Amino acid sequence: MSILYGVLKEHGIAATASELQRLGADMQRYATGAGLVILDGRLGMGVQPYLSHMRSTFERGPVKSPQGRYVLSFDGRLDNYESLAEELRVKHPETLSDSQIALAAFARWGEACFSRFVGDWALALWSETDQSLYLSRDHAGARSLYYRHTQCETVWGTYLEAFHLTDDTLQLSHDYAACYMAGRQVGDLTPFEGIYSVPPAHFLKVHKGVLSRHQHWNSTVMTTVQYRTDTEYEEHFLALFRNSVERRSGPGEPILAQLSGGMDSTAIVCMSDFLRRRKYPNAEILDTVSFYDDSEASLNERPYFSITEARRGKVGAHVNTAFSQRTFEPHDGSGGVYLMPGADSFSIEQERRLHSAAWKRDYRSVLSGIGGDEVLGGVPDPLPELAGHLLSGNVSQLLRRSLAWSLVDRSPLVGMLWRTVRYTGGLYLNPGPKEIDLPPWLSQSLRERALRIESVKAMVPARIGIAPHRIDNSSAWWFVMETLPHLFPQLLVRPEYRYPFLDKDLVSFLFSVPREQILRPGRRRSLMRRALINIVPHEVLERRRKAFQLRAPLHAVQQASEVLEGLFANSMIADAGLVDGDKLRHSLRQTVEGDPKWWHLILRATAFELWLRSMRGGSGERAGDAGLRLIA
Structure with a gap:
């Protein structure tokens, strides 16, 4: 991981060292070493190192291509660097940084290279050849990257601190306020007018002062994986999940794994243990941190993460995150402000407790189970599958599967069929937002903004011809993109978050298999449970869905x-x-x-x-x- 920042000025104006120093000043405390910069006419690029994995030690700040045609600053990890190097005919890739391989890829394939990258990454790339700036993030946005684009300049930074947001020249984004307070997705908006996030799975191009947006990965995966037996699906999933965990828990600086009582984080921790101990039974396994709320029995995760701790023979740090500790009073910003909504005066104390309990070994990375629920059928919703049968005209399959789900839900078959018809109609004929769903206290101006922004996202023509379960997968994906913890950075430390369930290869597979593999009547997470039966403790694997915290x-x-x-x-x-x-x-x-x-x-x-x-x-x-x- 690295911390990126930079500026591209308009023609005839040179970037200065003082500008770069100002951009990087408030982010330097989160770096693991001194930053390096490149000044080249109207371009200024800076990189502050954050060494987290073995190959990150190869990074040396912004890099130039041998002929000086391209300049790149790179944050993250290329998991397919070896296969890329083979295609590029680059020798000894193990001695090269990911920046050098990414630069060679752009030199060969141009903009098309971004779709070939597998891993967690964000980058800024300047092409001297066509005088274009590229800002891009991986398919899941596992690294943050923000920007501000005006007629005079384009500025970017890994963190919002690059933009000095305590200045009195800044203005609140009413579009963000509308989406946030209406409970809608904020997308590329930030709370600050004119400052945006580079969208996941996209790259932005600035050419002759004009900014354009392009997609390099589509969450509406249109491929289909079809096997003859359940075993083949299970083996494929297991291989991809194993590979995903191995990519994110390999050699490097210390890693801390989150361990809740649910299947997702438990699966990651247990798979990591399996990988580390398959060759060396006494190998060191990951440290863990578990959050609990014992104020109510249905919310308490302690009994379940304790089962996993006992099995692995290692007790992790435990932190009380009971909702009752919230003060609903503003955070004192004298020691630094949270630049995203969500904190109160207890938040910094919670950070201190976590720091005291869990950050003793100077961990650089956190393994998180976020995303597993959404990509693996954690929500037992039969409607996307049944809608697919309805649209395909497969009446016998529709009736058979509807009956199976009705027996599980103990609901009338007719009711299940009617719900399927209504769901299908809403999906294609009227998918836009409803005025009634907005809170009554929202001002008329913000109501109009929220409806306008949401309507653009839910355009009907974009859905025609796409199967219901693929639309549902894509919707779930973009919901997850709004919840990733690295988008709500802490003040004391800024660890690198890693999300095994959001791995590009794994997600592309899960979004390609038949829906009934993922979810079956009375058996949510069917594929995951079948594949991990020998990895995850039975009590966790067969646990009922975690309590909805209302x-x-x-x-x-x-x-x-x-x-x-x-x-x-x-x-x-x-x-x-x-x-x-x-x-x-x-x-x-x-x-x-x-x-x-x-x-x-x-x-x-x-x-x-x-x-x-x-x-x-x-x-x-x-x-x-x-x-x-x-x-x-």
Whole structure:
């Protein structure tokens, strides 16, 4: 991993060392060494090292091609560097950095090279040949990369700190506010007007001052893998999952694995143990950290992660993350501010506890199980499969599978068929957002923004001819992209997050197999359970789906009702015209009285209010005062 930053000025204007120094200044504390820069006319590129895996030690900052036609700064890991080198006829790839191989790939294939890369990466590349700048992220966006593009310059950075977001010239993005407080996907938006995230699976090209956006990987996977037996699917999955974990837990700096009581993180930890001990029974295995909430029995993961700890003979760090610890008061930003909503005054204390409990060995990377639920059938929804049978006209299969699911759900067959028809119609005929789904307190301006942005994403023509389960897979994929923890960086440390279930080869396979392999009536995660029967403890593998955590947030809101009433009585989001304060307080009272309809979006509004106050140093200043400007 590396920390990237840079600037491309308009023609006739040279980039300066002082500009690069300013861009990198606030990110240097997260690097593992001093950064290196390249200044070449109107281009300035900087890289600060973050050594995390064995091949990252080969990186030496921005690199130039031998003829000086291309300049590249690279963050991440190319898992297929050997096969790329073979295609490129590059000798001894084990002695070359991933930057050098990526640069050679661009020299050979141009823009098409990005689709060939397998791994977790982000990059900035300058082509002197056609005077174009490229910014790109891998298929899953496992590395962050932000940018600001104007007529005068394009600026980019791994972290939002590159843009000095505490300056009083910055303006709140009302598009982001609308999507965030409506509970919709924010996509490439950030809370700051004019600053965007490079989308996962895309590359941006800046040529002659014009920015264009291009896709290099499509989450709507159109290929189909068809085997004769279940065993063949299981073996293929197992091989790809093994390879994915091995890619992300190989030699390098210390790795910390998250271990919850669920199947996903447990599968990763157990597979890593298997890989490390298959040759050397006494080999060192990964350290783990487990989060728990024992305030309610249905939420407590401790009994399940303890089973795995006992089996592997190693107890990890345990951190209490009970929702009841939240204060619903703004974070004191005097020691640094959280640049994304979601933190309160307890967040930094939570970081300190985690740091004290788990960061004793200077871990550089964290293995996370995020994504497993979405790509492996964690949600037992039969409708995408049944809709496929309906559209294909396979009436016998539709009736047979609908009956099987009806028996599991204990629902009438007619009801299941009607739900399938409604789902199919909504998927193709009217997939756009509904006004009724928006919280009543959202201002008219933000309501219009949220509906407009969501409508663009749900265009009907883009869905015609695509099978329902493929649309569902793609929707689930982009939902996961919004939840990755590296997008909500901590203040004390910035570890490299690795997501084995988001591996490009693995996901492409899982999105290509028949739906009934992934999910079967009464048997969610069917493929995963069958394939990992000898890897994951039986108690975890056969565990019922983890409890949906509704009671804990509701109880926390009820306990903090007076604090929240006071917060919204003097609300910055109301003062800025983002919400109707009276309607927000009314909905809060309904939630406190036990109505769960808007609890999630009440928490979103709370988080946004607290974030704005934190950006203002914890005060409730009016919208026109110094600091982040709230009114366009």
